[in-house]
Amino acid sequence: xxxxxxxxxxxxxxxxxxxxxxxxxxxxxxxxxxxxxxxxxxxxxxxxxxxxxxxxxxxxxxxxxxxxxxxxxxxxxxxxxxxxxxxxxxxxxxxxxxxxxxxxxxxxxxxx
Amino acid sequence: xxxxxxxxxxxxxxxxxxxxxxxxxxxxxxxxxxxxxxxxxxxxxxxxxxxxxxxxxxxxxxxxxxxxxxxxxxxxxxxxxxxxxxxxxxxxxxxxxxxxxxxxxxxxxxxxx
Numbered sequence: 001x002x003x004x005x006x007x008x009x010x011x012x013x014x015x016x017x018x019x020x021x022x023x024x025x026x027x028x029x030x031x032x033x034x035x036x037x038x039x040x041x042x043x044x045x046x047x048x049x050x051x052x053x054x055x056x057x058x059x060x061x062x063x064x065x066x067x068x069x070x071x072x073x074x075x076x077x078x079x080x081x082x083x084x085x086x087x088x089x090x091x092x093x094x095x096x097x098x099x100x101x102x103x104x105x106x107x108x109x110x111x112x
Numbered sequence: 113x114x115x116x117x118x119x120x121x122x123x124x125x126x127x128x129x130x131x132x133x134x135x136x137x138x139x140x141x142x143x144x145x146x147x148x149x150x151x152x153x154x155x156x157x158x159x160x161x162x163x164x165x166x167x168x169x170x171x172x173x174x175x176x177x178x179x180x181x182x183x184x185x186x187x188x189x190x191x192x193x194x195x196x197x198x199x200x201x202x203x204x205x206x207x208x209x210x211x212x213x214x215x216x217x218x219x220x221x222x223x224x225x
Contacts, residue, residue, distance in 0.1 A: 031211045042116075042202060042216035043155075050211070088155070096210045098143050098162060099170065104154035 004089060004103040012109040019076045021106040023089030024069075030095045032065055034074050037086045037105070046074075046087075079110045114139045118203050118217040125224050131190040133220050135203030141215075142208030144186035146170075146178065149200045149219070158201075161186055162208065193224045 004025035013019055025032070031050045035043040049056045049065045049072065056063045062075040076083055086107050090100040119134035137144065146158045147170075157170030159178040167178050175197060179187045186205075190197055203217040 033213070035214075040219070040221075042218045043204075043214075044216070045213040048211060048213070090214075092210055098206065098208065098210050098212070099145070099157060099160045099168070100214060101157070102147075102155040104152070 004091060004101065006087070006089060006103040006106045008106060009104070010107040010109070012111060013079060015079060015081055015110050015112050017079055019079050019083070019108055019110075021074045021087050021108070023072045023074070023103055025072075025089070025091045025101075025103075026070065027091070027093075028095050029067070029091045031092065032063075032072050033090045033100065034061075034063060034072075035088045035090060035102070037088065039085070043088065076108075079108075081110050081112050084108060084110045114205075114215040116203055116205055116215050116217040118201075118220045120220050121218065122221045123223070125190075125193050125222065127194060127224055129190075129193050129224075131193045131222065131224075133188040133190075133201055133203070133222070135186045135188070135217060136184050137186075137205040137215070138184065139205065139215070140183065141205035142183075143206045143212075143214075144180065145204040145206075145214065146176075146186065146188045147202040147204065148172065149202055155202065158188065193222075195224050198222060198224045 007022045034046045086105040088105045093099045147155045161180045177189045206212045206214045
């Protein structure tokens with residue numbers, strides 16, 4: 001399988017704290033995406049980072065990419081109860097591929 | 113807004129039945145996907161289509177087939193449903209080159225009894 005791995009599998013923090021999730025992948029990539037899934041629903045795109053970028057921000061989200069280590073991290077700052085969801089990283093099957101491989105996800109719980 | 117619509121949210125089928133899962137997108141996207149999601153296994157790609165009548169196998173195509181006769185519609189077919197195909201099925205679409213956002217439907221929960 002080409003699936004990547006997310007770490008941790010589950011994370012529980014207090015509202016207002018920062019949440020960091022990590023993703024490792026196996027093949028060379030030209031981009032990496034992060035998605036969010038509320039319980040029992042479809043996935044929603046959060047952010048894309050290209051292989052020539054090291055860091056990208058979107059609102060309270062910060063994504064980093066280290067292609068030498070084949071890893072990425074997603075940081076959510078000042079977490080809110082509404083951030084409770086599963087978060088997935090996704091990479092192309094191969095460089096330039098349109099098909100994406102998803103990791104197994106990190107289940108994030110924000111406690112009020 | 114992009115809309116990917118899966119025809120059935122919840123289905124219960126019997127072992128051996130032929131099952132059709134339908135998906136329609138309204139954004140004229142070239143690519144369409146069927147994923148399966150199981151606890152502990154994440155999302156796994158079943159089939160991918162990059163154009164009308166074109167398809168590629170994903171990681172787990174066994175026991176499934178697909179049909180794409182029109183650009184906006186992508187159907188997943190279980191020729192003879194089995195209990196190990198009980199799962200959540202997610203349809204998605206995207207524009208035709210790498211790096212584009214994939215838009216997902218809300219999912220279809222299939223139970224095979």
